[in-house]
Amino acid sequence: MMAATEYKHVDRPARWDCTxxxxxxxxxxxxxxxxxxNISDAGFMAEAEETVLVGSIVSVELPDRGEVRAEVRWSNGWRFGCLILAA
Incomplete structure (x- = not known):
């Protein structure tokens, strides 16, 4: 069990701000x-005009990547984060 002052590092891909x-x-x-x-090699975060369902598969055209399919991994109001799925 971790003490209250200990932090667990989560290794994740670098992210780049994008608008x-x-x-x-x-x-x-x-x-x-x-x-x-923001966007990374593995996923992206976006804000949509309506909420999206966690666990759903979406299709999106990303700059410099073209069309990708992604799984919605989290949602907080209109913001959501996706994991880009392998083609």
């Missing part, structure tokens, strides 16, 4: 306007 406008196609086929907040 590109994107369209997210959600699990129900809705096209939602969104804006990227």
């Amino acid at each position: 590109a406008d994107i369209t997210v196609v959600d699990h129900a086929g809705r096209e939602l306007f969104a804006r990227l907040g």
